[in-house]
Amino acid sequence: MKEPIISFKDYSYQYRAQAAPTIMDINLEIYKGERVIIVGPSGCGKSTLAHCLNGLNPFSYPGESKGSLTICGMEAATSGIFQLSRFVGTVLQDTDGQFIGMTVLEDIAFSMENDCIPQEELITKTHAEAQRVGLLHKLQDAPHALSGGQKQRVSMAGVMVNQVPVLLFDEPLANLDPAAGRDAMELIDKLQKDGDKTVIIIEHRLEDAMYFGADRIIMMENGKIINDSTPEELFLSDKLVKAGIREPLYLTALKYAKVPLTADLKLENWKSLTLSEAEKQKIRDWFFEQKEKEAPPLKNEVLKVENLHFGYTPEVENLSDISFTVREGDMISIVGKNGAGKSTMAKLLCGFEKPGKGSMYLYGRDMAEDTIKERASSIGYVMQNPNQMISKPMIFDEVALSLVMQKLPEEEIKERVHETLKICGLYEFRNWPVSALSYGQKKRVTIASILVSRPKIIILDEPTAGQDFRHYTEIMEFLKELNEKGYTVLMITHDMHLMLEYTTRSIVFSEGKKIADTTPQKLFADAALLEQASLKETSLYHLADMCGIDKEAYIRAFIEYDREVRR
Amino acid sequence: MSAALSYIKKDSPIHNLTGSTKFIFFFVWSLAAMLTFDTRVLAVMFLFGIVFFKMSKLTWENIRFAVYFMLWLIVVNILALFLFAPEQGVSIYGTRTEIVHLFWRYSLVWEELFYLFNFTMKFMAVIPTALLFILTTNPSEFAASLNKIGVSYKVGYSVAIALRYIPDVQRDFREISQAQQARGIDLSKKDKLVDRLKNSAAILFPLVLSSLDRIEVISNAMELRGFGKNKKRTWIVERPFTKADYLAIGIAFLALVISIVFMCINGGRFFNPFI
Numbered sequence: 001m002k003e004p005i006i007s008f009k010d011y012s013y014q015y016r017a018q019a020a021p022t023i024m025d026i027n028l029e030i031y032k033g034e035r036v037i038i039v040g041p042s043g044c045g046k047s048t049l050a051h052c053l054n055g056l057n058p059f060s061y062p063g064e065s066k067g068s069l070t071i072c073g074m075e076a077a078t079s080g081i082f083q084l085s086r087f088v089g090t091v092l093q094d095t096d097g098q099f100i101g102m103t104v105l106e107d108i109a110f111s112m113e114n115d116c117i118p119q120e121e122l123i124t125k126t127h128a129e130a131q132r133v134g135l136l137h138k139l140q141d142a143p144h145a146l147s148g149g150q151k152q153r154v155s156m157a158g159v160m161v162n163q164v165p166v167l168l169f170d171e172p173l174a175n176l177d178p179a180a181g182r183d184a185m186e187l188i189d190k191l192q193k194d195g196d197k198t199v200i201i202i203e204h205r206l207e208d209a210m211y212f213g214a215d216r217i218i219m220m221e222n223g224k225i226i227n228d229s230t231p232e233e234l235f236l237s238d239k240l241v242k243a244g245i246r247e248p249l250y251l252t253a254l255k256y257a258k259v260p261l262t263a264d265l266k267l268e269n270w271k272s273l274t275l276s277e278a279e280k281q282k283i284r285d286w287f288f289e290q291k292e293k294e295a296p297p298l299k300n301e302v303l304k305v306e307n308l309h310f311g312y313t314p315e316v317e318n319l320s321d322i323s324f325t326v327r328e329g330d331m332i333s334i335v336g337k338n339g340a341g342k343s344t345m346a347k348l349l350c351g352f353e354k355p356g357k358g359s360m361y362l363y364g365r366d367m368a369e370d371t372i373k374e375r376a377s378s379i380g381y382v383m384q385n386p387n388q389m390i391s392k393p394m395i396f397d398e399v400a401l402s403l404v405m406q407k408l409p410e411e412e413i414k415e416r417v418h419e420t421l422k423i424c425g426l427y428e429f430r431n432w433p434v435s436a437l438s439y440g441q442k443k444r445v446t447i448a449s450i451l452v453s454r455p456k457i458i459i460l461d462e463p464t465a466g467q468d469f470r471h472y473t474e475i476m477e478f479l480k481e482l483n484e485k486g487y488t489v490l491m492i493t494h495d496m497h498l499m500l501e502y503t504t505r506s507i508v509f510s511e512g513k514k515i516a517d518t519t520p521q522k523l524f525a526d527a528a529l530l531e532q533a534s535l536k537e538t539s540l541y542h543l544a545d546m547c548g549i550d551k552e553a554y555i556r557a558f559i560e561y562d563r564e565v566r567r
Numbered sequence: 568m569s570a571a572l573s574y575i576k577k578d579s580p581i582h583n584l585t586g587s588t589k590f591i592f593f594f595v596w597s598l599a600a601m602l603t604f605d606t607r608v609l610a611v612m613f614l615f616g617i618v619f620f621k622m623s624k625l626t627w628e629n630i631r632f633a634v635y636f637m638l639w640l641i642v643v644n645i646l647a648l649f650l651f652a653p654e655q656g657v658s659i660y661g662t663r664t665e666i667v668h669l670f671w672r673y674s675l676v677w678e679e680l681f682y683l684f685n686f687t688m689k690f691m692a693v694i695p696t697a698l699l700f701i702l703t704t705n706p707s708e709f710a711a712s713l714n715k716i717g718v719s720y721k722v723g724y725s726v727a728i729a730l731r732y733i734p735d736v737q738r739d740f741r742e743i744s745q746a747q748q749a750r751g752i753d754l755s756k757k758d759k760l761v762d763r764l765k766n767s768a769a770i771l772f773p774l775v776l777s778s779l780d781r782i783e784v785i786s787n788a789m790e791l792r793g794f795g796k797n798k799k800r801t802w803i804v805e806r807p808f809t810k811a812d813y814l815a816i817g818i819a820f821l822a823l824v825i826s827i828v829f830m831c832i833n834g835g836r837f838f839n840p841f842i
Binding site: 054081085094117453 | 705706707727728731739742743745746747748749750751752753768769770772773776777780781784785786787788789790791792793794795796797799800801802803804805
């Protein structure tokens with residue numbers, strides 16, 4: 001039997017400000033060279049567990065541990081964060097915030113500099129590491145100027161350079177678009193195989209994290225470990241569904257087709273999946289049973305963009321020749337790589353920036369002369385991070401803010417705020433401070449603060465970024481409800497599930513151009529287009545491929561069936 | 568963003584000096600300019616400043632805004648000096664050569680004009696080197712150079728990181744204020760001052776909160792990678808001193824010595840052409 005490299009024994013950790021331990025009864029052994037994925041809903045204690053491993057607990061977030069945690073034979077409680085950092089290298093979730101150096105070179109060298117390694121050695125080692133992650137040509141660039149995937153590479157190089165035996169990834173996929181996420185997982189896979197590293201990945205996007213397989217999946221709930229098994233065993237059980245974690249799509253698809261799940265199917269990921277002819281037939285049978293729904297009739301135009309051009313500086317055109325139409329009651333996803341022009345488009349619609357050429361029409365009226373304020377009465381914009389929007393300590397005041405600015409009579413303000421809070425399911429909280437809310441609830445407050453001025457169109461920037469499945473469903477069902485009430489919703493997103501499950505149209509941007517305006521089902525059946533949009537195929541695509549059925553139709557059938565089931 | 572003063576990458580003898588050299592040069596040069604009121608010394612220093620600037624390959628476009636801004640400050644400064652002490656020059660130089668009487672206690676006096684001219688020259692002698700220090704020092708090297716001249720690396724790094732976050736905070740500010748404007752919060756001149764102050768709180772509150780988030784992430788990232796582990800650290804961007812560095816520092820000290828020598832010759836800080 002191999003020696004465990006990390007070992008928790010009856011371990012618990014309680015933060016100083018908390019009345020009860022955040023994680024408890026942890027008994028877990030991780031062996032050298034293993035790849036372990038830790039999943040669980042927000043607040044289940046997975047981040048706390050990670051912070052105990054890298055020393056942020058208790059050194060940055062004070063608290064008390066009980067039981068024992070040994071890492072490479074060292075007792076964690078008595079060794080400092082610096083000592084632990086020699087064994088556990090951490091890549092944080094926030095790809096932008098964690099850069100320290102002004103250039104890639106400095107960022108990779110940072111931890112070696114702190115170890116007082118002489119300059120010559122610094123230079124050779126940094127170059128070697130940069131070469132390993134394929135960034136040798138980017139050494140003098142600022143990390144912030146890189147693409148999402150490259151940023152992730154810099155962070156990885158920065159911790160790998162220390163020759164740490166354990167690599168800890170805290171939600172490595174949260175801020176990456178799907179294609180960059182796939183590349184990141186590939187790199188992790190490669191680095192692990194080259195260097196005999198132990199890899200621990202904390203992630204709630206299980207299917208994406210499993211892209212290159214894993215030895216074990218640890219599942220946590222309410223601070224305890226509720227599953228510790230191979231992926232296959234977990235997938236054969238119904239624990240994922242019970243814990244409210246999204247199971248891989250191909251698994252759901254097999255269940256819908258009533259294919260009995262057995263170990264023979266090699267369920268670990270879609271690449272290992274092996275289906276017999278009988279099982280494929282079951283999927284085909286299920287598919288042919290599904291009836292296509294009629295497309296709803298086209299409604300009135302609310303927004304029209306015509307031949308829009310824009311550049312932040314005169315030399316560079318950030319958007320060129322954009323045209324599209326939004327109809328009443330549309331629920332649209334705006335997708336594409338970071339920097340493709342999605343957010344810029346939203347800013348132009350809201351009037352934050354002025355287009356160079358082209359026009360935008362709201363209900364057929366040119367809105368070129370409208371001020372930000374005037375547009376805001378028809379088009380509401382919700383930023384990605386609720387902390388960037390909330391400016392009042394109390395919920396009522398926050399939601400009332402725009403009405404107070406309009407100097408409406410107090411009675412009317414009260415009435416409208418209460419009405420909006422009811423729509424948003426926040427009425428009971430109306431007298432609460434904002435700080436008492438969860439992230440998802442804060443997001444609702446920001447949406448409420450926009451809805452209160454009764455816009456017809458709402459634009460949301462990454463409404464579900466960093467949300468677990470439960471919060472994702474909560475936010476999206478809420479938006480869907482709004483949509484059904486007649487609001488037109490535009491969402492800028494990387495989330496493939498969101499596009500597929502909730503939107504009727506996807507507008508794809510690439511390098512400042514609109515390259516597609518289609519249904520999400522068509523988008524996800526078109527491999528070339530997906531590549532350009534920095535998305536990737538879902539496992540449904542591969543499943544349809546395996547069974548030899550039309551991909552677009554299959555994806556559509558699945559999504560429609562899934563919507564019915566989840567209702 | 569052309570108005571912002573930040574590092575401009577170029578290949579020039581000035582850029583190739585180490586950050587420490589430029590810092591020391593700026594410090595000593597300023598000291599020399601501060602000490603003396605001798606027109607001749609200051610004029611020569613100013614001329615050298617222009618020469619250094621030419622050597623740096625920077626263009627007038629790079630500094631235009633900053634120079635106008637500083638000129639404006641100087642003008643305000645000089646007007647204030649004149650308003651509060653119109654006869655300062657007279658008491659310094661001991662003679663009074665009136666050109667024309669203006670009104671009340673204000674007259675144009677040669678001695679005062681000369682004094683104010685020297686005052687301006689002090690700025691003129693320092694401005695080119697100050698601009699050069701800011702525009703030609705790679706921010707990466709900034710912390711390393713502070714550390715080299717004895718400042719704790721933690722302090723140096725905090726300054727460097729703070730400087731680096733300025734653009735990020737600016738971007739946050741712009742985005743937050745746009746989103747708040749969409750909610751009807753107006754910061755334009757149309758509103759009363761009290762309202763505008765109240766409204767700016769609506770932007771500052773989220774700005775502070777998101778900056779605090781930023782700080783938490785970066786400080787965790789730094790600790791996890793061993794920042795503060797040892798009393799010392801090494802720097803990958805640090806460059807060794809070359810002949811040019813020693814020469815530059817030599818020039819700065821020479822300026823300081825000349826400034827002091829002329830103080831001795833003049834028997835004080837002022838060069839007096841009036842006797």
